Amino acid sequence: MNVFRDSRAVAAGPPVGQALPSSSLRQRLSELRGPGVRPRSLDARALAALAANPGCRRRALLDGAGVDKGALAGALGSPTGYGQSQFAFVRGNAFEARVKADGGAELLRLVRERLDPGSPPPEPEGPGAVATPDLSAAGPEGRAARTALALREATAAGGWTLLDHPMLAVDVAGSPAYVEPDAVVVHPDGSWTVVEIKSFPVIDGSADAAKVGAAARQAAVYVLALEPVAAHAAAHTGRAVRVRDRVLLVCPKDFSNLPTAAPVDIRKQLATTRRQLARLTRVEEIAAALPEGTTFDLRLADDGKTPTRPAQELAAAVGAVGAAYAPECLAACELAFHCRKHARQEGAVEALGRGVRGELGGLRTIEEVLAAARPEGPGSDGPPGTPCEGPRAEAGPGDTAGSDAPTGPDDPTGPDAPTGPDDPTGPDAPAGPDDPAVLALRRAAALRAEALAAAAVPRTPADGPYVPRATAEGPAVPHPRAEEA
Numbered sequence: 001m002n003v004f005r006d007s008r009a010v011a012a013g014p015p016v017g018q019a020l021p022s023s024s025l026r027q028r029l030s031e032l033r034g035p036g037v038r039p040r041s042l043d044a045r046a047l048a049a050l051a052a053n054p055g056c057r058r059r060a061l062l063d064g065a066g067v068d069k070g071a072l073a074g075a076l077g078s079p080t081g082y083g084q085s086q087f088a089f090v091r092g093n094a095f096e097a098r099v100k101a102d103g104g105a106e107l108l109r110l111v112r113e114r115l116d117p118g119s120p121p122p123e124p125e126g127p128g129a130v131a132t133p134d135l136s137a138a139g140p141e142g143r144a145a146r147t148a149l150a151l152r153e154a155t156a157a158g159g160w161t162l163l164d165h166p167m168l169a170v171d172v173a174g175s176p177a178y179v180e181p182d183a184v185v186v187h188p189d190g191s192w193t194v195v196e197i198k199s200f201p202v203i204d205g206s207a208d209a210a211k212v213g214a215a216a217r218q219a220a221v222y223v224l225a226l227e228p229v230a231a232h233a234a235a236h237t238g239r240a241v242r243v244r245d246r247v248l249l250v251c252p253k254d255f256s257n258l259p260t261a262a263p264v265d266i267r268k269q270l271a272t273t274r275r276q277l278a279r280l281t282r283v284e285e286i287a288a289a290l291p292e293g294t295t296f297d298l299r300l301a302d303d304g305k306t307p308t309r310p311a312q313e314l315a316a317a318v319g320a321v322g323a324a325y326a327p328e329c330l331a332a333c334e335l336a337f338h339c340r341k342h343a344r345q346e347g348a349v350e351a352l353g354r355g356v357r358g359e360l361g362g363l364r365t366i367e368e369v370l371a372a373a374r375p376e377g378p379g380s381d382g383p384p385g386t387p388c389e390g391p392r393a394e395a396g397p398g399d400t401a402g403s404d405a406p407t408g409p410d411d412p413t414g415p416d417a418p419t420g421p422d423d424p425t426g427p428d429a430p431a432g433p434d435d436p437a438v439l440a441l442r443r444a445a446a447l448r449a450e451a452l453a454a455a456a457v458p459r460t461p462a463d464g465p466y467v468p469r470a471t472a473e474g475p476a477v478p479h480p481r482a483e484e485a
């Protein structure tokens with residue numbers, strides 16, 4: 001499950017209408033990485049995350065240019081631990097090798113049993129045995145062409161075929177990326193199934209829903225990449241070729257290393273990913289809008305690891321590209337800590353979550369929100385002791401919008417929600433006094449003031465005298481009970 005993107009991929013052919021010629025774009029992207037720096041390949045998780053935040057020009061450009069975002073975050077002083085652990089990687093490879101052992105006999109048994117029980121079983125040997133074509137070729141483009149040919153031949157042959165780690169091309173932000181699913185199975189009826197092999201367990205028939213969701217999103221990328229190949233194969237073979245929208249998820253059963261499998265319906269993820277990839281801002285347009293001389297070159301020392309470029313310079317280069325930070329970035333992007341820091345410094349409401357941002361309409365900063373909550377209206381300084389003291393002051397007990405918990409792709413506050421200043425659906429108009437968000441904030445502020453006043457009146461003798469936490473005349477005085485706690 002890898003995604004490859006290299007300079008050859010970028011040069012493979014820019015779509016019509018591109019702002020820069022391919023050679024200029026290739027050169028510009030190379031300048032952005034720095035002289036002699038090889039483009040970074042992406043993994044499937046990163047591609048799914050890229051599709052999950054289509055409003056982020058920063059990520060689209062950095063991924064499009066193949067910049068190592070992890071190293072960049074480290075040089076900026078905000079490293080993250082985002083990524084797959086080495087332990088999980090090794091365990092996953094061992095389990096996958098086991099599932100595909102014996103020419104994929106067990107895997108084909110699972111595919112047939114779970115997805116196509118009416119089809120003839122593959123024979124142990126002879127013409128009816130499972131075909132496992134050799135897909136090796138030079139470079140990702142060569143492997144993708146070899147995969148397309150093998151899929152055509154397998155479809156025409158009409159038997160069972162297992163393609164182990166085929167290479168597929170998918171258009172990402174205007175340039176092709178190469179993705180590599182664990183396996184694709186061609187059925188005797190000419191349909192194709194994507195197989196995802198994961199190392200997380202299925203215990204008592206259930207698996208971690210978040211991990212299953214992530215696997216489904218990755219599988220959706222593979223199915224999207226297969227669709228044009230299927231259309232081509234249908235034209236060549238004269239057979240109806242169908243890429244199944246139910247993929248097979250294979251995981252270890254309970255606490256063993258034995259495989260178990262379940263079909264996963266990915267129609268929803270397919271529609272979401274298709275829409276998100278189509279919305280991704282084109283890399284060439286973002287690159288063309290950058291100030292002259294902008295580069296993300298870390299200027300590594302002779303050891304090839306230590307950045308020598310000042311962090312301020314790098315921060316300025318990164319800041320030249322707009323971002324669309326949301327708490328979901330923490331689980332999906334290496335630059336999350338850097339972007340979060342700046343979003344907080346700017347008081348951007350996006351840092352509180354897409355749900356909150358959507359609720360606040362045209363109010364773009366926490367300062368604007370606090371001003372709007374005051375009775376005098378937006379822009380007023382308000383009297384001393386105004387009820388709002390911070391972004392959390394208005395949050396109710398069930399409010400999780402400010403948390404860092406990621407939302408799913410189908411969450412109404414998820415990727416389709418307004419994501420940033422570049423989002424065409426974003427409410428850019430300034431909020432007036434009649435804005436529903438402003439009215440709701442004032443109502444909430446009034447209710448909170450009422451509740452605080454009511455809570456201060458009925459006190460029992462055991463509570464001792466009421467002591468305000470802070471007064472205009474002096475510093476905050478701790479409540480006796482607070483000291484006990």
Ligand code: SF4
Pocket residue numbers: 053056057058059323324325326329333334335336337339
């Ligand atoms: S962390 Fe920053 S660069 Fe990464 S997706 Fe979020 S806003 Fe974009």
